[in-house]
Structure formats: C-alpha cells, structure tokens
Amino acid sequence: MKQNQKIVVSSILFLLIMFFGASTVYKEEKQAVAGVSGSVKEDSDIILFYGVTCPHCKNVEAYLEENGVAERVDFAMKEVYLDKGNAALLAEKAKACGRTGSIGVPFLWNDGECISGDTKIIEFFKNRISEE
16 A cells, blocks of 8 residues: 555646646747747738747747847747647638648748748748838
C-alpha cells in the first residue's frame, strides 16, 4: 500500500511541476513578445499568428523588434500553440483564403490576404515600412 501512495504522490508532484513549468514558459514568452508588441493592437486588419516555440516565428519577431515595426505598423499578434481561441481564429482566417488542412506559423492575415513563412512576412513588413 505504501508503494502505491508513493507513486500517487510522485505523480501528483510531477504534474504540478509540469503545470507550473509550462505556465512560466508561457509567461516568459508573452513578456518577450511584449517587447515586440508594445504598441501592437489587440484588434487590427493585420494579424500575425505565431507559436511560442516556433523558430521561424522567432525570426519574424526579431525583425519586428529590431526595426521598431510595432511603432510604425498597426497589427495584432496572436499566439496559437497555447491559446485555442487564437488557433481557431487562425483556422478561420486561413479558410477564408481557401487554405485547408494543416496550417503552419508564422501566418499573416492582411484583411483578406494570407501570407505564410518568415521570409514572406518579413518582406510584407519591409514593404509596409517603406510606404510610410
């Protein structure tokens, strides 16, 4: 009986550690994106969908931060790996562009236009900045 209790207690402790670890990573990622999204709007015609651990998303985020894009272009950022509501919104926007099946990030919605991939999204923001 004592062996079973040890297993149960160990399992509960493991789950608690995993939960708090995941929530800490999520908070840290949100704070890291805050540097990019200081003036990013919650609602906008332009939405950048990203994932907290996506390496291509990190490329886009680095470009946005290094070039002060959030201060120059009105856009929203939505994390999709940890936020199911944002993931559903991504699927809805992708479907509106005729895309079905697996949808990856980074993904940019520009008022009816869909752009995928870090290179194309960075190019989109470069063009937006040059239009100023």
